[in-house]
Amino acid sequence: MACNSSGCESGGCYGREKDNGRKAVDVKETVTLCVKCKCNEPMTFGDGGSDDGRFCAECFRSNVYGKFRLAVTSHAMITPSDNVLVAFSGGSSSRVALQFVHELQVKALKNYEASRDRSLPVFGVGVAFVDESAAYPALYGGVSDAIAWVRSTVLSLSPPGKDLHVVPIESVFGSDSVEARDRLVKLLDSVSDETGKEDLLLHLKMLSLQKVASENGYNRLVVGSCTSRLASHVLTATVKGRGYSLSADIQHVDARWKVPIVLPLRDCVWQEITRLCHLDGLKTVELARHPQSGINDLVSSFVALLQEENPSRECTIVRTAAKLTPFYFNKIPETDDSCVPMATQRRLKKFNLKYDGSMTTEAFCPICNCPLNGSDSSEDESDALYAASCSSCRFQILPQDGSSLEQFGSLLPHHMISQVKHHQKVDSQTYLREKIKDCLLLDDEEAV
Amino acid sequence: MEASEAKSKKQGASRLCCLCNQRRPVLKRPKTLQQICKDCFYEVFEEEIHQVIVKNGLFKAGERVAIGASGGKDSTVLAYVLSELNRRHSYGLDLFLLSIDEGITGYRDDSLETVKRNELQYGLPLQILSYKDLYGWTMDDIVKMIGLKNNCTFCGVFRRQALDRGAALLKVDKLVTGHNADDIAETVLLNILRGDIARLSRCTSITTGEDGPIPRCKPFKYTYEKEIVMYAYFKKLDYFSTECIYSPNAYRGFAREFIKDLERLRPRAILDIIKSGEDFRIATTTKMPEQGTCERCGYISSQKWCKACVLLDGLNRGLPKMGIGRARGGVNGDHKKETKKPASAARSLESKQCGSLDF
Numbered sequence: 001m002a003c004n005s006s007g008c009e010s011g012g013c014y015g016r017e018k019d020n021g022r023k024a025v026d027v028k029e030t031v032t033l034c035v036k037c038k039c040n041e042p043m044t045f046g047d048g049g050s051d052d053g054r055f056c057a058e059c060f061r062s063n064v065y066g067k068f069r070l071a072v073t074s075h076a077m078i079t080p081s082d083n084v085l086v087a088f089s090g091g092s093s094s095r096v097a098l099q100f101v102h103e104l105q106v107k108a109l110k111n112y113e114a115s116r117d118r119s120l121p122v123f124g125v126g127v128a129f130v131d132e133s134a135a136y137p138a139l140y141g142g143v144s145d146a147i148a149w150v151r152s153t154v155l156s157l158s159p160p161g162k163d164l165h166v167v168p169i170e171s172v173f174g175s176d177s178v179e180a181r182d183r184l185v186k187l188l189d190s191v192s193d194e195t196g197k198e199d200l201l202l203h204l205k206m207l208s209l210q211k212v213a214s215e216n217g218y219n220r221l222v223v224g225s226c227t228s229r230l231a232s233h234v235l236t237a238t239v240k241g242r243g244y245s246l247s248a249d250i251q252h253v254d255a256r257w258k259v260p261i262v263l264p265l266r267d268c269v270w271q272e273i274t275r276l277c278h279l280d281g282l283k284t285v286e287l288a289r290h291p292q293s294g295i296n297d298l299v300s301s302f303v304a305l306l307q308e309e310n311p312s313r314e315c316t317i318v319r320t321a322a323k324l325t326p327f328y329f330n331k332i333p334e335t336d337d338s339c340v341p342m343a344t345q346r347r348l349k350k351f352n353l354k355y356d357g358s359m360t361t362e363a364f365c366p367i368c369n370c371p372l373n374g375s376d377s378s379e380d381e382s383d384a385l386y387a388a389s390c391s392s393c394r395f396q397i398l399p400q401d402g403s404s405l406e407q408f409g410s411l412l413p414h415h416m417i418s419q420v421k422h423h424q425k426v427d428s429q430t431y432l433r434e435k436i437k438d439c440l441l442l443d444d445e446e447a448v
Numbered sequence: 449m450e451a452s453e454a455k456s457k458k459q460g461a462s463r464l465c466c467l468c469n470q471r472r473p474v475l476k477r478p479k480t481l482q483q484i485c486k487d488c489f490y491e492v493f494e495e496e497i498h499q500v501i502v503k504n505g506l507f508k509a510g511e512r513v514a515i516g517a518s519g520g521k522d523s524t525v526l527a528y529v530l531s532e533l534n535r536r537h538s539y540g541l542d543l544f545l546l547s548i549d550e551g552i553t554g555y556r557d558d559s560l561e562t563v564k565r566n567e568l569q570y571g572l573p574l575q576i577l578s579y580k581d582l583y584g585w586t587m588d589d590i591v592k593m594i595g596l597k598n599n600c601t602f603c604g605v606f607r608r609q610a611l612d613r614g615a616a617l618l619k620v621d622k623l624v625t626g627h628n629a630d631d632i633a634e635t636v637l638l639n640i641l642r643g644d645i646a647r648l649s650r651c652t653s654i655t656t657g658e659d660g661p662i663p664r665c666k667p668f669k670y671t672y673e674k675e676i677v678m679y680a681y682f683k684k685l686d687y688f689s690t691e692c693i694y695s696p697n698a699y700r701g702f703a704r705e706f707i708k709d710l711e712r713l714r715p716r717a718i719l720d721i722i723k724s725g726e727d728f729r730i731a732t733t734t735k736m737p738e739q740g741t742c743e744r745c746g747y748i749s750s751q752k753w754c755k756a757c758v759l760l761d762g763l764n765r766g767l768p769k770m771g772i773g774r775a776r777g778g779v780n781g782d783h784k785k786e787t788k789k790p791a792s793a794a795r796s797l798e799s800k801q802c803g804s805l806d807f
Contacts, residue, residue: 316641
């Protein structure tokens with residue numbers, strides 16, 4: 001910015017002004033202001049990332065929170081009558097998700113207390129932490145400290161108070177912890193593929209979250225997956241031959257589960273999240289991970305490399321995948337429940353129009369719950385589990401020989417196996433009959 | 449999987465080929481890691497390609513088919529295998545070799561010698577078309593003018609048209625190219641990374657351009673690059689094995705490195721990428737460009753002038769950046785968006801290198 005006084009050199013102006021007592025003109029070499037509000041000084045995070053030094057702290061924060069809030073409202077993720085469970089791993093993404101959900105709840109509480117008729121209740125929030133130490137006994141020395149830290153963090157986020165559920169991952173097998181832990185180790189040992197083992201653990205983790213959510217009356221599961229995480233997922237799904245089901249995993253809402261999953265941070269990148277944690281002093285805990293030598297790790301390194309070359313690559317990857325057609329379950333289902341406020345019901349209906357109304361019944365893989373592509377199924381497989389599974393799980397998770405396959409099936413959690421039995425029975429005629437059963441006058445099909 | 453591999457390596461000498469159980473295994477098959485003998489390898493390699501051709505109905509009896517021949521390993525093996533299968537299974541095809549001379553000294557002139565030898569070795573008539581004859585410019589001239597950025601764009605656009613022109617000259621019904629599984633997997637990844645959903649929906653098709661001048665197909669769609677090299681090596685086929693001297697650090701290199709690493713971890717991942725590409729749920733209403741003809745040369749084009757004409761015009765007028773990045777005016781300018789500022793155009797230059805074009 002040039003100084004108005006004539007004949008000055010940029011360096012020496014301050015001195016001259018002091019001497020001359022003239023009205024101060026800002027003569028710093030580069031005076032930058034927040035590009036959004038143009039009032040405050042921009043924040044520099046010094047992390048070598050892009051967009052450093054462009055926004056002030058407030059604008060940066062409201063940017064990120066704004067994306068969260070937009071996702072929540074436009075997809076009806078959290079509505080007044082909901083009971084929301086936040087999956088919290090202690091990492092940055094889920095810490096931000098927890099923080100933002102808490103702030104949303106605080107606001108709702110304030111509005112509730114200020115309103116005269118108290119018509120809109122405040123949604124409930126719980127927190128779930130999955131304890132994976134049973135899967136890698138050698139590594140998880142620090143898990144009890146981590147749990148203590150999680151507990152105190154959740155305690156600090158009240159009012160309103162939030163229940164904390166510490167879920168051992170082996171709880172998917174049952175309540176007897178010793179037996180369950182044994183079974184978990186046996187199950188993981190029988191998977192020979194490294195990547196398959198990692199993925200199976202992820203599937204079990206989701207099952208355990210679903211279990212704790214439905215057993216405790218939650219009707220929404222908030223997962224903190226951000227754009228960057230989804231970008232890696234797009235590539236891992238592609239290289240594992242899961243192109244068909246990919247679009248199901250990367251939307252804002254995933255309602256194929258009993259407790260629908262919502263991703264309110266889907267549009268935020270990792271860089272924003274870590275910067276926000278730094279800005280707001282949000283502490284995180286990083287538990288020691290089993291050294292990952294499989295495909296998932298290879299893809300993460302690849303994405304990191306691409307990011308170095310072009311910082312918007314993650315966004316482009318997710319944007320591309322977002323152009324794939326989602327599934328019918330990628331939205332919060334409409335409901336006739338009278339407890340749900342009319343505004344919510346209207347919003348859900350409006351959202352429904354965006355997707356083609358065809359309620360296709362998809363078959364799902366019992367292990368990873370991905371929608372199955374019709375062309376993949378092989379009816380004449382001798383083993384029911386093999387026949388019902390997707391080609392990716394067949395290759396990387398299921399044992400390759402027939403005898404081990406049966407044993408493997410017996411180790412899987414009951415919930416996964418019950419899916420298999422269900423698929424065997426359903427054929428289109430039975431399915432249709434189920435739908436119109438209540439209007440059929442005669443019991444047997446001979447009459448048709 | 450790794451433990452059993454090590455075990456079988458130690459026992460390699462005493463084991464037998466796991467397919468014929470008679471001969472000594474001499475190689476590990478890249479696709480399946482099976483330890484097999486040379487003859488069994490030839491057999492599975494050729495048989496798999498035959499199955500791809502039959503299952504996908506690539507050819508009809510009596511068709512005249514041109515093989516895009518560069519002298520490199522893919523096209524040499526393609527020419528060899530296709531003429532062998534044509535004979536063995538009586539496809540009834542009339543095969544030709546079609547080669548494009550881009551005018552790259554020290555590279556193309558050497559590989560053309562290979563193709564000329566192939567003509568004699570396989571007994572397939574050869575037609576060579578040069579950029580010099582078709583466009584009045586060699587790649588050497590072009591690079592002298594524009595440097596090493598975007599030269600792949602020029603070459604790719606020109607080659608595509610040259611192949612079609614050559615195919616028309618030879619009066620063939622179909623063009624086959626040696627694109628292999630690795631190539632197609634790379635293209636799928638690239639299109640994801642670049643956000644090109646329209647290309648993503650087309651790039652896994654084994655036959656393309658059926659509604660255009662000359663349909664093209666890729667019989668090697670499921671054939672691993674490593675196996676092609678192995679086949680050429682054991683059969684002692686004559687091919688030219690250097691990379692183009694002008695190929696820069698193309699973006700495709702990222703994808704290629706990644707796929708090499710991936711193949712080491714899980715060989716079938718290459719086919720899995722192709723499968724994903726085929727299975728992606730892409731709406732068929734995805735906007736495809738409308739097909740018309742170029743006003744200048746009559747070639748198929750979605751714009752007023754085809755890309756080759758736009759690029760040529762730029763070269764002839766000494767405006768080598770014309771046709772690169774977003775149009776700022778010119779012939780096709782009113783059909784395209786204006787750029788916002790030069791800086792963004794520069795960035796899009798860098799990203800639109802070799803590999804952004806149709807295969």
